Amino acid sequence: MDALLDMPPGSGDFPVLRDIAGDRPPRRLSRVDKLETQIAALKERMNIAVIHGGDKEEPGAVMYRIPNTRPWKSYQAVAEQIADSLRALGFRSVHLLAENMHLSEEMQARQIHFAWLNSGGVQGFNPVAHAPSMLELLGVPYVGHNPLISSILDNKPVFKLEVTKLGLNTAAFTTWHPTQGRFDPASHPGFQRAFRGHAGPFVVKPVSGRASLHVHVIDEAVDLADCLQEVFDATQNHVMIEDFLPGREFCIAIAGSVTAQSRSLSLGSAPFIFSPVERVLGDEERIFTSMDVRPISTDRMRLLSLDTDGEVISRLEKIAMTVFSELGLETLIRLDLRMCDNGEIHILEANPKPDLKRPEGNKTSIVSVGLERCGMDYDDLILSLIADRIDLLFSQRRGAPDHLHTLIQP
């Protein structure tokens, strides 16, 4: 780094550069140049932790083991790929850490300045919010959603209420918990409100789930009770009943406005929308099979084409933009959506930590599948997400990261 900033960090978007040569006139530095300079310094000096989900079964992970209300996964393999990518991008000090009760000690021992959250939590309620809560407490900035947003996005009925307030479509729903007694469609007030006169089919799923686990299609209301109890037994949390949407299924991801193409940053004027994809269901497949059962391969995903799907693409983009901007989101989410009989697109759910697997052969992640079309590769994606967060931290002073300001001083 050879550029010296004349203005104190965060005091304006266009600081004047003191020319190193001394006698040439100062020049204006754009926000992108400034960000490149800041990132160059941070690559040398910032200790980053990439955090994956810890295993509660490992000795010393938790004080007391309690149920997982969200089906657990370590996400370690993808955390390793993110860490490798950060190293390949030039970040010199990248540490892989498990989320567990020793996380803060481990971070202190390594003098971590910044974290990347790739964890769905360890156990308990709203587990996706636990790591960001700890990082807020420690004052460590991170790539990831804040605890409240993480919880809202990961809780399907809560997110659907937000979606409804925004005037967007989402399938009719209600929730059930055993404290309400055995489910009876005729007397369940929420079911009557949402589904009066509706014969089915229905979808039963956990309020906080992933990868289609414990998602069932139930054709008749009379069969809901057993299924609800089964999903409750697996998750120990409220269970959702939703109208079954029979149409095409789509995913669209959206992130902050800083992006990288061939490692070169640009600052867009709006959030960055990734290429939307259609999930291709098999003939007998009513719901998309879990990636834990069948890997997401490129033949199960179709990039939507502007030529044939232009109208659908623009509807999906509008939905993604509305959710991102109106909920005040600050980093990547992926929306899963489905069409109903009349062609309306309904939001099924938001994924606050979409899979970021590095594409390999024909196995990929939904977010990565359209990267090439945006002129990006996997390392550009990782650089985009970290650069966007660093931009947010420095330009809006989110989280008052004085320690990061110190790191970028010459």
Ligand SMILES: Nc1ncnc2c1ncn2[C@@H]1O[C@H](COP(=O)(O)OP(=O)(O)O)[C@@H](O)[C@H]1O
């Ligand atoms: N209301 C619904 N109508 C039709 N299919 C659904 C519905 N809800 C879920 N599905 C199917 O189940 C899959 C998983 O549901 P989703 O809500 O995305 O939860 P998660 O991905 O967290 O398990 C979806 O990709 C879709 O194929």
Ligand SMILES: [Mg+2]
């Ligand atoms: Mg989903």
